[in-house]
Amino acid sequence: xxxxxxxxxxxxxxxxxxxxxxxxxxxxxxxxxxxxxxxxxxxxxxxxxxxxxxxxxxxxxxxxxxxxxxxxxxxxxxxxxxxxxxxxxxxxxxxxxxxxxxxxxxxxxxxxxxxxxxxxxxxxxxxxxxxxxxxxxxxxxxxxxxxxxxxxxxxxxxxxxxxxxxxxxxxxxxxxxxxxxxxxxxxxxxxxxxxxxxxxxxxxxxxxxxxxxxxxxxxxxxxxxxxxxxxxxxxxxxxxxxxxxxxxxxxxxxxxxxxxxxxxxxxxxxxxxxxxxxxxxxxxxxxxxxxxxxxxxxxxxxxxxxxxxxxxxxxxxxxxxxxxxxxxxxxxxxxxxxxxxxxxxxxxxxxxxxxxxxxxxxxxxxxxxxxxxxxxxxxxxxxxxxxxxxxxxxxxxxxxxxxxxxxxxxxxxxxxxxxxxxxxxxxxxxxxxxxxxxx
Ligand code: HEM
Ligand code: SF4
Numbered sequence: 001x002x003x004x005x006x007x008x009x010x011x012x013x014x015x016x017x018x019x020x021x022x023x024x025x026x027x028x029x030x031x032x033x034x035x036x037x038x039x040x041x042x043x044x045x046x047x048x049x050x051x052x053x054x055x056x057x058x059x060x061x062x063x064x065x066x067x068x069x070x071x072x073x074x075x076x077x078x079x080x081x082x083x084x085x086x087x088x089x090x091x092x093x094x095x096x097x098x099x100x101x102x103x104x105x106x107x108x109x110x111x112x113x114x115x116x117x118x119x120x121x122x123x124x125x126x127x128x129x130x131x132x133x134x135x136x137x138x139x140x141x142x143x144x145x146x147x148x149x150x151x152x153x154x155x156x157x158x159x160x161x162x163x164x165x166x167x168x169x170x171x172x173x174x175x176x177x178x179x180x181x182x183x184x185x186x187x188x189x190x191x192x193x194x195x196x197x198x199x200x201x202x203x204x205x206x207x208x209x210x211x212x213x214x215x216x217x218x219x220x221x222x223x224x225x226x227x228x229x230x231x232x233x234x235x236x237x238x239x240x241x242x243x244x245x246x247x248x249x250x251x252x253x254x255x256x257x258x259x260x261x262x263x264x265x266x267x268x269x270x271x272x273x274x275x276x277x278x279x280x281x282x283x284x285x286x287x288x289x290x291x292x293x294x295x296x297x298x299x300x301x302x303x304x305x306x307x308x309x310x311x312x313x314x315x316x317x318x319x320x321x322x323x324x325x326x327x328x329x330x331x332x333x334x335x336x337x338x339x340x341x342x343x344x345x346x347x348x349x350x351x352x353x354x355x356x357x358x359x360x361x362x363x364x365x366x367x368x369x370x371x372x373x374x375x376x377x378x379x380x381x382x383x384x385x386x387x388x389x390x391x392x393x394x395x396x397x398x399x400x401x402x403x404x405x406x407x408x409x410x411x412x413x414x415x416x417x418x419x420x421x422x423x424x425x426x427x428x429x430x431x432x433x434x435x436x437x438x439x
Contacts, residue, residue, distance in 0.1 A: 001204050002098050009212040010097040017093070020219040020226070027226035034229070034331065035297065037338045038290030040266030044246035054252035055245045063252075068304070071133060074126035078163055081123030082237060088116060088170050089218055095173060095211040099204035100182050113189035117174060121192045124167040131160045137303075144315075147303025150322045155233050156301070162221045169214035175200050176207040230332045232299040232325075239298040246291055263289075285331050286338055296328035 045051075058064060062079070066072035087103060094101030106112040134156055139146040148156075174193035177183040179200040187194060200206075225234040236243075248255040261268040264278040266289075274280075279287055288296075303321050311318040336342040 001100050003205075005205055006097050006099075006208050009208060010093075013093060013096050013212060013215045016216065016219050020222045023226040024222050027229060030335075031229055031235075031297065033339060034335045035290050035293045037286060037335075038288055038293040039263070039286075041263075041289040041291050042266060043248075044291055047250055050250040051245050054247070054250065055241055058244050058252055059241060070129065074129040074133075077119065077122030077126035078130065081119050081126070081163075081167065084119050085116060085123070085170060088120070088173075089214070092169075092173065092211040092214045096208055096215060099176075099180065099207040099211075102177075102183070108184045110186045110189040113174075113183075113185040114191075116170070117190050117192050120167060120170040120174065124164065124171065127160055127163040127167060131164070134160070147307040148301070149303070149306070150319060150325070151301035151303060152231075152233075152325075155228075155231055158224070159221075159234050162217055165217045166214055169210050169217070171196060172200075172210045173207060173214065176203065176210060180204050180207060182207070230297070230328050232297060232328065233301055236298045236300050239294060243294055243298045246294065285327065285334055288327070288331075292327075293331055296324055296331055299324045299328060301325060 059079075062072050062076045065075050087106075091101065091103050091107070094103075102108060103112075134148065134153070135141075137146055137148055138153070139149045143149070171193055174190055175196035178190055178194055178197035180202045182204065183190075190197075221234070225231050229235070244252075248260075262280065263269065264275070264280070269275075269278050269280065282288055282292075299321070301321060305320040305324075306312050306322075309318070309320050312320075337344065
């Protein structure tokens, strides 16, 4: 069943896979290097068995997510679909070359097919519900009360679009296999796709095209997130597991109770006789531990913290979500400096001339890590961060700022906000007035 259509689309798919894999590898390597610049915290690894158990229970059981039950259920299907139907993506690479292709051993197995049908359908329904909830809870309807107030909605739409399209493709491929009589799986194993098959033609070529669309959409997601390391709503699919594993209490108990001892460089500070180099608290991004940096990276901008925050709920300009988002954006903007791949003295003259935008500063940050040159670094980046007031604000010298703006959420309380930042390396300051925002 392999014709010219299959050869052309199959070849494009393989080439795209190679490009996307290289980009993803470089992105993960960069992210690991950045997070490793955090202060040590040796208390997060053991006991391994307890931590593994907590990770399994909290992720597979969605024990925290289910506190907002309907969202938890919808997310569970999307979550299981992503990992559980990874093999459907592998199968699509075979199907694009040969529509008859099925996975070795399990391809025609009833249980696998039933699983794929149910979870595929669950993924579509789950993401439709999450799309609906994002719109229902949207700031345009709820203003400041919205948990999404201040979140990057565009990024949410992007991941929603990708999940929905991939889910529909999975179901269509399965249905086309039935309508084109290309499967030996028992009838009971495709209850939903069997129904869809009734309105589809007998067309192996169409199956190839749908498999191709699935591959292109999945790899486009991979390419985009590889270029946007601070896209927590996408990256949390991977980082959330490590985040749960390394939580403060190995048994998963909430991190309440007494404060932990204050540490510097991973060691408790002796307040009777502090070391000369001891750093008290967090004055700059590199004072956070690697776990703190992983926390920032994993933020989905869901606004659960914001919706519970007494300060936010009494009209004050403090949102835990926006603090985390600003810290994350700032971490990735400053990363090349933390990694020692760029110094402020090198950067200052370039930026003075170029007067970069927030986007460019960030693009520059990432490009530096990747070892690219200035010309590449200053190109604008799709979906680059920091449309929020004051986040990752370039200083007048152009180097990455060190302080988190005091009023990252001020836009929800006043019509304009001014943000001051101090440069890490040159100690110069800049201030910026953001445009009027919704009150
Ligand atoms: C243990 C791992 C995970 C945890 C703890 C977690 C947690 C969360 C949380 C708290 C949200 C915000 C939901 C809301 O209230 O609106 C979210 C959103 C989302 N998650 Fe996960 N997640 C995990 C894994 C995954 C995986 C593997 C996927 C794979 C597709 C995924 C896909 C999504 C999507 C698409 C959204 C955005 C939903 C929207 O449009 O609002 N998550 N996740
Ligand atoms: S920090 Fe707040 S907004 Fe971010 S994932 Fe956690 S609860 Fe959601």
